Amino acid sequence: MTQARLPIVVIGSGVAGMATALAAAPAPVRLLCRASEGSASAMAQGGIAAAVGEGDSPAAHAEDTLVAGAHHNDAAAVRWLCDVAPATVAWLAEQGVVFDRASGGHLQLGREGGHGMHRIVHAGGDATGAMLVQALQARVEQASHVQWRGDADVDALLLRGDRVAGVRIRDAQRRHEEIEAALVVVATGGIGALYAHTSNPPGADGSGLALALAAGAEPRDLEFVQFHPTALAVEGHSLPLLTEALRGAGAHLYDGEGRPLMADLHPLGDLAPRDVVARRVWAVRQQGGSTWLDATPIEGEWERRFPTVLAACLAHGLDPRRERLPISPVAHFHMGGVATDLDGHTSIPGLYAAGEVACNGVHGANRLASNSLLEAVACGRRLGAALAKVPVLQAGGTHRWIERGASLPAEGLPALRELLWRAAGPVREAGELRDAWQVCTAAADGAWQMRLAQALLRAMRLRSRSLGAHWREDHGCPA
Numbered sequence: 001m002t003q004a005r006l007p008i009v010v011i012g013s014g015v016a017g018m019a020t021a022l023a024a025a026p027a028p029v030r031l032l033c034r035a036s037e038g039s040a041s042a043m044a045q046g047g048i049a050a051a052v053g054e055g056d057s058p059a060a061h062a063e064d065t066l067v068a069g070a071h072h073n074d075a076a077a078v079r080w081l082c083d084v085a086p087a088t089v090a091w092l093a094e095q096g097v098v099f100d101r102a103s104g105g106h107l108q109l110g111r112e113g114g115h116g117m118h119r120i121v122h123a124g125g126d127a128t129g130a131m132l133v134q135a136l137q138a139r140v141e142q143a144s145h146v147q148w149r150g151d152a153d154v155d156a157l158l159l160r161g162d163r164v165a166g167v168r169i170r171d172a173q174r175r176h177e178e179i180e181a182a183l184v185v186v187a188t189g190g191i192g193a194l195y196a197h198t199s200n201p202p203g204a205d206g207s208g209l210a211l212a213l214a215a216g217a218e219p220r221d222l223e224f225v226q227f228h229p230t231a232l233a234v235e236g237h238s239l240p241l242l243t244e245a246l247r248g249a250g251a252h253l254y255d256g257e258g259r260p261l262m263a264d265l266h267p268l269g270d271l272a273p274r275d276v277v278a279r280r281v282w283a284v285r286q287q288g289g290s291t292w293l294d295a296t297p298i299e300g301e302w303e304r305r306f307p308t309v310l311a312a313c314l315a316h317g318l319d320p321r322r323e324r325l326p327i328s329p330v331a332h333f334h335m336g337g338v339a340t341d342l343d344g345h346t347s348i349p350g351l352y353a354a355g356e357v358a359c360n361g362v363h364g365a366n367r368l369a370s371n372s373l374l375e376a377v378a379c380g381r382r383l384g385a386a387l388a389k390v391p392v393l394q395a396g397g398t399h400r401w402i403e404r405g406a407s408l409p410a411e412g413l414p415a416l417r418e419l420l421w422r423a424a425g426p427v428r429e430a431g432e433l434r435d436a437w438q439v440c441t442a443a444a445d446g447a448w449q450m451r452l453a454q455a456l457l458r459a460m461r462l463r464s465r466s467l468g469a470h471w472r473e474d475h476g477c478p479a
């Protein structure tokens, strides 16, 4: 084998992809992402969980993470993540993220569902994700080892022998280009856009997950999808999120008759874990009722604390400072994904994964709020640093392309999204899962979205008991 100077190819330029690329220095990196569809990273509102407050500890953060994850988590991975959280925040500050601070100079800490204390570090009020992306993008642009390319939809992986050794990209004009790689990292985010209602951007359609699965990568925990309970219930596919930090700051949930929505349902009330609140909102709406978030008790300057929420509401003719907001649950975060260890190894040599597309066990059956930016950055950095040390060998053997395959036609997507929303939403039942799986199986020779949906539904059918965010209404009655 001969030494080659092939780049590490990173697919996806959310925070996971950018953190990986930056940490891989001095190894050459090509950072690829699709055109102008944004990333979930840039939309993140609440912030980053880290035990930096007085009286807090990584052990307490870890305990809350395990409880939220229904102890389905990999406990050692959770301990590592919570241990490195303060250093991850410090690294982000070094990259230029200006976190919000109180007048005394210490970090302002928000509180979100499932956290036993105020532990959420934020920037620009509720614009944390945008601040992170802005700072990391500036670093990427300055980094001489990173070559960034937009307008690059990765739709095939190159295998040489049993190793992933490159990618094929397609631009907006449908022109293809092949890129050979020393190693390939999938950092393509989640699957929310496969659902009828989501907080995710349209590009969070699971295409990287579909590609990795097509190449034979092991999946893990595909059935666990988190639904956020409070998106603004307006027309559309990608709905504006009303961050949980609003409830941490004094907002409350009500039903259409003005009764507290979470009364007597959970000791943490409005700040109960997301799946509990999301199921309650779902149930009331399924019964034809309406659900509301009253954020009018929040004191302080909305423009400074919640500029993203304020702007989104005003754009829909609603003023959160003066009126209650109609809310709906939305598909929000995928706990499952391509199975990896903490170093991002998948089951295929040469293929790595980081961020929301990966499943290394830290989130278990349900992610604790604000642990995902943390995971994407911390694991991205860990992966990049490890890849920089991997000896780069030219892969041998016959080469073949693994294609993602044809996409559903635009008019076919809404039906699939409705199918998943109904059958694979916050509340699931054997018969509906079976019917939806049959629809996808019948069409699985066609579009890649149908094959991915089939894999998701298969995992949901196999887990016949409720766990974390996977709620089986039938509690396991045979289909």
Ligand SMILES: Cc1cc2nc3c(=O)[nH]c(=O)nc-3n(C[C@H](O)[C@H](O)[C@H](O)COP(=O)(O)OP(=O)(O)OC[C@H]3O[C@@H](n4cnc5c(N)ncnc54)[C@H](O)[C@@H]3O)c2cc1C
Pocket: 011, 012, 013, 014, 015, 016, 017, 032, 033, 034, 035, 037, 038, 039, 040, 041, 042, 043, 044, 045, 046, 047, 048, 049, 128, 129, 152, 153, 154, 155, 187, 188, 189, 190, 199, 200, 201, 203, 204, 207, 208, 241, 332, 333, 354, 355, 356, 357, 369, 370, 371, 372, 373, 374, 376
């Ligand atoms: C509205 C909202 C609010 C959130 N708030 C928080 C929060 O407060 N705290 C928190 O911890 N988490 C939050 N999350 C979750 C968090 O933002 C995500 O889990 C995290 O940012 C995922 O990062 P990522 O880098 O893995 O993926 P993303 O940021 O989604 O980036 C994926 C990238 O991959 C690219 N891509 C996808 N497919 C392809 C392809 N085939 N070819 C090329 N490129 C491709 C996309 O264009 C994109 O650039 C929020 C999510 C949303 C949607």
